[in-house]
Amino acid sequence: GAVVSQHPSRVICKSGTSVKIECRSLDFQATTMFWYRQFPKQSLMLMATSNEGSKATYEQGVEKDKFLINHASLTLSTLTVTSAHPEDSSFYICSARDSSRVNSNQPQHFGDGTRLSIL
Amino acid sequence: AQKITQTQPGMFVQEKEAVTLDCTYDTSDPSYGLFWYKQPSSGEMIFLIYQGSYDQQNATEGRYSLNFQKARKSANLVISASQLGDSAMYFCAMREGRSGNTPLVFGKGTRLSVIA
Numbered sequence: 001g002a003v004v005s006q007h008p009s010r011v012i013c014k015s016g017t018s019v020k021i022e023c024r025s026l027d028f029q030a031t032t033m034f035w036y037r038q039f040p041k042q043s044l045m046l047m048a049t050s051n052e053g054s055k056a057t058y059e060q061g062v063e064k065d066k067f068l069i070n071h072a073s074l075t076l077s078t079l080t081v082t083s084a085h086p087e088d089s090s091f092y093i094c095s096a097r098d099s100s101r102v103n104s105n106q107p108q109h110f111g112d113g114t115r116l117s118i119l
Numbered sequence: 120a121q122k123i124t125q126t127q128p129g130m131f132v133q134e135k136e137a138v139t140l141d142c143t144y145d146t147s148d149p150s151y152g153l154f155w156y157k158q159p160s161s162g163e164m165i166f167l168i169y170q171g172s173y174d175q176q177n178a179t180e181g182r183y184s185l186n187f188q189k190a191r192k193s194a195n196l197v198i199s200a201s202q203l204g205d206s207a208m209y210f211c212a213m214r215e216g217r218s219g220n221t222p223l224v225f226g227k228g229t230r231l232s233v234i235a
Contacts, residue, residue, distance in 0.1 A: 032220040043210065043225045044164075091162060097219050106219055107154055110164035 006111025023094035123226035142211030
């Protein structure tokens with residue numbers, strides 16, 4: 001089945017560090033990928049929509065200079081948390097859908113997520 | 120306004136019994152899809168079942184079925200014969216429009232605990 005690989009699974013780093021998270025679709029192409037953030041005991045909140053070959057679309061309240069998104073190929077999107085601070089500590093998870101499947105009933109496939117802890 | 124409402128923060132069910140997790144939604148788009156995902160404590164999102172707005176029949180996938188009541192805008196998940204491994208967070212989500220490239224909007228989730 002469709003697989004999305006997300007790396008790293010866990011990051012612990014000092015305040016001020018920039019952290020890059022990769023999201024890869026392993027057996028399908030995805031022109032669009034999504035980045036979500038989930039705080040403990042809360043739901044997934046959409047941060048941005050990543051579009052291959054163009055700029056990402058950010059949700060209201062999400063700083064685009066803080067959360068840099070690059071979607072350089074049909075199988076890879078990256079999220080870079082720049083100059084991370086403790087309040088950026090969260091669970092970040094990406095999702096993608098097979099672009100070749102036109103039926104809207106196809107689910108989004110999620111990566112396993114990245115637990116980011118900023119000390 | 121909330122697009123997806125899950126009113127049950129937590130639910131308990133006895134092993135082997137059936138349980139219903141509630142979900143109501145709000146949209147003015149005639150084309151939409153409703154999804155249920157399971158999130159165990161490890162964090163991954165596991166797709167369970169899908170219901171399209173034009174589907175005439177309720178979706179079923181193994182022990183999972185979706186009680187879709189379009190007029191009431193509800194899409195409740197029914198899990199039959201609960202197993203201990205079903206203990207997890209369950210999220211209802213909606214995608215609006217015909218395109219598959221719009222994001223999912225999630226409800227707040229329901230934590231299901233299956234008791235032996």
